[in-house]
Amino acid sequence: MPWIDACALVDIEEEDLVRLDHEGRTYAIYRIWDEEVYCTDGLCTHEKVHLADGLVIDHTIECPKHNGQFDVRTGIAIRSPACEALSTYPARVADGRVLVEIP
Amino acid sequence: MRLITFPMERDYSLTGPERQNAFQRGLAGADWYRTPVDRKVLKHLMKRTDWPATRDISIWVAVLVGSGAGGILFWGSWWALPFLFVYGVSYASAADSRWHECGHGTAFKTRWKNDVVYEFASFLMMRNSVVWHWSHARHHTDTIIVGRDPEIAGMRPPQLIVLCLNLFGIVAVPQGLVALARNAAGILPSDEADLIPETERRKAVRVGRIHIAIYVLVAFVSLWSWSLLPLVIIGLPRAYGIWLLLVMGLPQHLGLAEDVLDHRINSRTVLMSPILRFIYWNMNYHIEHHMYPMVPYHALPKLHEVVKHDLPAPNPSLWNAWSEIIPCVLRQLRDPRHFIRPQLPEGAGVWEPVQSNLTA
Ligand code: FES
Numbered sequence: 045m046p047w048i049d050a051c052a053l054v055d056i057e058e059e060d061l062v063r064l065d066h067e068g069r070t071y072a073i074y075r076i077w078d079e080e081v082y083c084t085d086g087l088c089t090h091e092k093v094h095l096a097d098g099l100v101i102d103h104t105i106e107c108p109k110h111n112g113q114f115d116v117r118t119g120i121a122i123r124s125p126a127c128e129a130l131s132t133y134p135a136r137v138a139d140g141r142v143l144v145e146i147p
Numbered sequence: 148m149r150l151i152t153f154p155m156e157r158d159y160s161l162t163g164p165e166r167q168n169a170f171q172r173g174l175a176g177a178d179w180y181r182t183p184v185d186r187k188v189l190k191h192l193m194k195r196t197d198w199p200a201t202r203d204i205s206i207w208v209a210v211l212v213g214s215g216a217g218g219i220l221f222w223g224s225w226w227a228l229p230f231l232f233v234y235g236v237s238y239a240s241a242a243d244s245r246w247h248e249c250g251h252g253t254a255f256k257t258r259w260k261n262d263v264v265y266e267f268a269s270f271l272m273m274r275n276s277v278v279w280h281w282s283h284a285r286h287h288t289d290t291i292i293v294g295r296d297p298e299i300a301g302m303r304p305p306q307l308i309v310l311c312l313n314l315f316g317i318v319a320v321p322q323g324l325v326a327l328a329r330n331a332a333g334i335l336p337s338d339e340a341d342l343i344p345e346t347e348r349r350k351a352v353r354v355g356r357i358h359i360a361i362y363v364l365v366a367f368v369s370l371w372s373w374s375l376l377p378l379v380i381i382g383l384p385r386a387y388g389i390w391l392l393l394v395m396g397l398p399q400h401l402g403l404a405e406d407v408l409d410h411r412i413n414s415r416t417v418l419m420s421p422i423l424r425f426i427y428w429n430m431n432y433h434i435e436h437h438m439y440p441m442v443p444y445h446a447l448p449k450l451h452e453v454v455k456h457d458l459p460a461p462n463p464s465l466w467n468a469w470s471e472i473i474p475c476v477l478r479q480l481r482d483p484r485h486f487i488r489p490q491l492p493e494g495a496g497v498w499e500p501v502q503s504n505l506t507a
Pocket residue numbers: 088089090091092093107108109110111112113124125126
């Protein structure tokens with residue numbers, strides 16, 4: 045899978061996320077702290093709501109619709125009504141840019 | 148205030164014809180209107196902290212314990228009544244909002260604290276914590292969408308006698324106990340099965356069993372000691388203390404539209420005094436809560452300030468809210484299609500939410 049230049053690191057606040065639409069799919073890119081970044085599918089596995097409107101708390105993303113939570117590092121659902129894991133994708137920072145490896 | 152009527156007969160079950168109707172009309176799992184809020188502001192409002200809920204839960208527990216102890220101490224004399232009055236309201240009316248906020252997981256930052264209070268308040272409210280967690284999620288997905296929302300309290304035509312009896316839990320308490328007993332027996336009726344995924348059902352049965360076991364034990368102690376007191380302290384307060392919740396909570400949606408994708412039209416924000424807002428944990432800001440369920444109860448007054456330019460004017464008091472609800476509900480007895488349509492302010496966001504293309 046190719047590495048995609050998603051955005052500048054400064055485009056994402058610490059403890060926050062942005063939405064990335066690519067090839068007809070939606071992803072969520074998280075910046076936890078400094079250069080610690082992660083990438084997951086952008087839609088909640090419960091009811092396909094955009095996670096980009098959600099809240100990042102430590103390493104979890106909370107869905108804006110029913111407060112289901114996922115661990116952004118593993119994609120694992122940690123609070124119902126989110127039960128199914130999110131797919132995760134490699135993400136890194138190079139020269140102030142966030143790169144993600146997505147299909 | 149504009150009053151509108153349109154023709155339709157309804158079946159409020161989750162497995163009846165209205166379910167299919169909701170899917171066909173794109174109302175199930177649809178996108179809802181939300182007043183835009185700047186992300187930075189929203190992030191600030193959504194911020195979690197343990198402190199306000201720790202303080203408020205401590206006060207609540209202290210009132211519960213203090214008034215309960217008074218009720219026990221003065222049992223047999225009239226002096227027990229004021230204590231039990233406070234105890235009942237704390238037990239049932241105040242537990243509902245604690246149940247609600249901790250069910251959303253927004254009251255505390257620390258997850259286990261939300262979970263502990265949620266389970267405790269679920270027990271006080273005679274609600275299976277698993278069933279109601281999923282039921283409330285659906286209420287947020289499909290608020291007052293007939294055939295989808297299991298939490299429509301104001302069905303049409305209104306069942307006025309039941310609503311009045313439930314001021315003292317006369318119908319709701321036996322119903323709640325039967326629902327728990329059914330779960331304890333391993334049965335999830337079709338409406339509950341429609342909400343709860345396979346993987347969660349065993350948990351629901353386990354919770355039903357725990358609740359029923361406690362109630363049986365309390366009933367046994369009551370019988371054994373030949374005194375009503377154990378039941379007056381555990382179980383019956385759900386009946387004699389619930390009236391205030393209905394007075395505060397029914398206006399959330401009562402008399403407003405069904406089958407719309409805009410919480411400004413089917414929910415109501417009512418301004419209340421600080422004491423009632425403490426008991427109700429700010430759920431009177433109900434449109435705001437539905438638009439942004441991630442905002443904790445303690446930040447709802449601030450959210451109200453941010454979005455109020457786009458919302459119908461709030462009812463200035465409970466009295467005012469009930470003054471519009473009662474005539475509407477009485478008219479619904481004759482004309483179930485009647486409802487109140489709140490007036491949006493000039494320049495309010497356009498109500499053109501995207502409908503869903505989900506199929507049943
Ligand atoms: S849509 Fe995400 S938790 Fe329900």
